[in-house]
Amino acid sequence: MNQNQSPQTSEGKHDDDAALSEFLASLMDYTPTIPDELVEHYLAKSGFQCPDVRLIRLVAVATQKFISEVATDAFQHCKARQSSVVKDKRDKQQKEKRLVLTMEDLSRALREVCLASEISRALLYSEKAVILC
Amino acid sequence: MYEEIAIVACKDMARGDFSKSFADIELNNESGQGKPTSMTENGPSNSASATSSEPRQHRKRTRGEDDTFAVEMSDGGKEIGKEFEQQSTRKPAGNEDFVRTIAKIAVAQLCENEGFQSFQHSALEAFADVAVRYMKELGKTSNHYANQGGRSECNVFDVIRGLEDLGSIQGFPGASVVHRSLAKSGIVREISQYVGLVEGIPFVFSLPRFPVSRDRRNSPSSFLQMGKDPPEHIPPWLPVFPFSEPRGELPGLGEGETDGHTARKEIEQEEAPVETNPYLIPPFAFGEKAVSSVEFPSRHWDGIHHVNVMDTYAPIAETARNEVSGIKKMEKQVSLDERPTVRLKFNSVRKSLRTSKNVVAQTKGVEKIAVLFERDDENDEKKRRAEQILKDSMETPLDTTEL
Numbered sequence: 302m303n304q305n306q307s308p309q310t311s312e313g314k315h316d317d318d319a320a321l322s323e324f325l326a327s328l329m330d331y332t333p334t335i336p337d338e339l340v341e342h343y344l345a346k347s348g349f350q351c352p353d354v355r356l357i358r359l360v361a362v363a364t365q366k367f368i369s370e371v372a373t374d375a376f377q378h379c380k381a382r383q384s385s386v387v388k389d390k391r392d393k394q395q396k397e398k399r400l401v402l403t404m405e406d407l408s409r410a411l412r413e414v415c416l417a418s419e420i421s422r423a424l425l426y427s428e429k430a431v432i433l434c
Numbered sequence: 435m436y437e438e439i440a441i442v443a444c445k446d447m448a449r450g451d452f453s454k455s456f457a458d459i460e461l462n463n464e465s466g467q468g469k470p471t472s473m474t475e476n477g478p479s480n481s482a483s484a485t486s487s488e489p490r491q492h493r494k495r496t497r498g499e500d501d502t503f504a505v506e507m508s509d510g511g512k513e514i515g516k517e518f519e520q521q522s523t524r525k526p527a528g529n530e531d532f533v534r535t536i537a538k539i540a541v542a543q544l545c546e547n548e549g550f551q552s553f554q555h556s557a558l559e560a561f562a563d564v565a566v567r568y569m570k571e572l573g574k575t576s577n578h579y580a581n582q583g584g585r586s587e588c589n590v591f592d593v594i595r596g597l598e599d600l601g602s603i604q605g606f607p608g609a610s611v612v613h614r615s616l617a618k619s620g621i622v623r624e625i626s627q628y629v630g631l632v633e634g635i636p637f638v639f640s641l642p643r644f645p646v647s648r649d650r651r652n653s654p655s656s657f658l659q660m661g662k663d664p665p666e667h668i669p670p671w672l673p674v675f676p677f678s679e680p681r682g683e684l685p686g687l688g689e690g691e692t693d694g695h696t697a698r699k700e701i702e703q704e705e706a707p708v709e710t711n712p713y714l715i716p717p718f719a720f721g722e723k724a725v726s727s728v729e730f731p732s733r734h735w736d737g738i739h740h741v742n743v744m745d746t747y748a749p750i751a752e753t754a755r756n757e758v759s760g761i762k763k764m765e766k767q768v769s770l771d772e773r774p775t776v777r778l779k780f781n782s783v784r785k786s787l788r789t790s791k792n793v794v795a796q797t798k799g800v801e802k803i804a805v806l807f808e809r810d811d812e813n814d815e816k817k818r819r820a821e822q823i824l825k826d827s828m829e830t831p832l833d834t835t836e837l
Contacts (some may be wrong), residue, residue, distance in 0.1 A: 317615055317617035328629070329633045334547070346570065347569075348573065352766055355590075362628070366562070367565075367568055369544050369548060376548050379550075401550070402557050402561070403557055414590075
C-alpha cells in the first residue's frame with residue numbers, strides 16, 4: 302500500500318511545492334498593513350536571520366491575520382455587549398453607536414484564541430485578564 | 435487619527451517620560467466627541483496616578499454618555515495608570531519606543547479595518563504588545579527549528595513550523611495528521627485564503643529602514659573587505675584593528691610588528707613619556723605653541739574631542755618617534771621604569787578626583803555645568819587620557835621585566 306501511494310505523494314509534493322512557491326511569490330504583490338521594517342526589526346531581535354523578503358512578508362501576513370482575527374472577535378463581543386445594554390436602556394440608544402475597542406472585549410477575544418502562555422502573559426498585567434491561562 | 439498617536443508619542447519621547455496622555459483616540463473624527471485637542475490636554479497630569487486621571491475621564495464621559503461607559507472608561511483609566519507604571523519600570527531603550535509606536539499604529543489600523551471606531555489606549559497598548567510578542571515568538575520558534583536543522587538562516591519550512599507551533603492551541607486544518615507535508619500545511623492554506631480575501635492596505639506612513647537593522651549589516655569590516663594585508667598569523671576574515679588609522683600615520687613603526695597588542699603597547703609607550711615627562715619633549719618650533727591654547731565651544735567639544743586629541747598628539751609623537759627610533763626596545767622600557775612608584779601614586783590620586791568631577795558633569799548632563807567646567811575639563815580630559823595610557827604602559831613593562 303505504501304508502495305502504491307509513494308508515487309502519488311511525490312507528485313503531490315511537487316504540486317505542493319509549486320503551490321507554496323507560487324503563494325510566496327504572490328506575497329510580494331501583497332502589501333500587509335504591518336510594515337516590513339517593523340517585522341524585520343522584531344524578527345532580528347528574536348534571532349531570526351533571513352535575507353529573503355518573502356519570509357518577512359509571510360510573517361507579516363501571519364501576524365496581520367492573527368491580529369485581525371482577534372480584532373474581529375473583540376468586535377463581535379463589543380457589538381453583543383452593546384446590544385444587550387441597549388435592551389436595558391433604550392432612551393440613550395443613540396449614543397451607543399460608537400464602537401470602542403475596550404480591554405474587556407480584547408481580553409475576552411484573546412482568551413478564546415489563547416495562545417502560548419508566553420504571549421498571553423502580556424495581558425496578565427491588566428486587572429481583567431487574570432484568569433487568562 | 436494616526437498622526438495624533440505619533441504626535442503624542444513624539445511628545446512623550448521628547449519629554450523623556452512615556453506618559454500615556456489620553457484615554458482613547460478617535461479613529462473617526464466625525465463621530466462627535468473627542469476633539470484632537472482634548473486628547474493631549476491631560477498629558478502631564480495623567481502621569482501622577484490612576485486616581486487623578488479617573489475623575490477627569492469621568493467628567494469627559496458623562497457630558498454625553500451612558501453610565502456604563504463612564505464605568506468602563508474609569509476602569510480604563512485605572513488600566514492606563516497601571517500601564518504607565520509598567521512602562522516606566524521597564525524603560526525601553528533607544529529606538530524601542532519608536533518601534534512600539536509603529537506597532538501601535540499598525541494595530542490601530544487593523545482594528546479600524548475591522549470596524550472599530552475608537553479604542554481605549556490601554557487596550558491598544560496591550561493589543562500591540564500581543565502583536566509584537568506574536569512576531570517575536572514566531573521568529574524565535576522558526577529560528578529554533580532552523581538551528582535544530584543545523585542552519586543559521588531560516589527558510590520557509592521553519593517559518594511554517596513556527597506558525598504551526600503557534601497555531602497548535604487554536605488548531606488548524608490537518609493538524610491531526612502526523613506525517614503531513616509542510617508544503618501543504620493547513621496554516622499556509624489559511625493564510626493564502628486570507629490574502630485572497632482581504633486586500634492589502636498599506637501602512638499609513640512610509641517608514642525609513644530602522645537603524646538597528648542597518649547597524650546589524652555594518653559590522654566591522656574585515657581585512658578582506660578593507661583590502662588590507664593582515665599580519666601573518668591573522669586570518670583575513672577577521673576585522674581590522676580599530677587603531678589602524680593612527681598606525682597608518684606613522685610609517686616607521688608598522689613594519690616590524692606582528693601583533694596588534696604589542697603595536698598598541700608600543701604606541702602607548704611612545705606617547706606616554708612624551709606627555710608626562712617634560713624633559714623628553716622636544717622643544718617646540720616657533721609657531722607650534724598654539725596646541726594647548728585651542729578651545730572649543732562646549733557643544734562641539736564632545737564630538738570632536740577625540741579627533742583633536744589625536745591631532746594634537748600627532749606632531750609631538752612623530753617628532754619624538756623620530757628621535758627615539760634609533761633606540762632599542764629594551765632601552766625604552768628601562769627609561770620607563772626609572773620612576774614608577776612616584777608616578778603611580780600621583781596619578782591614582784589625581785585621577786580619582788578628576789573622574790569624580792567628570793562623572794558629576796556627565797550625570798547632571800546640564801550644559802551650564804559643562805560650560806563651567808569647560809576649560810578644566812578639556813585639560814583634564816587630555817591629562818586623564820595620558821595618565822591612563824601611561825598607567826597601562828607602566829603596568830605591562832613592569833610585568834615583563836619582573837618575569
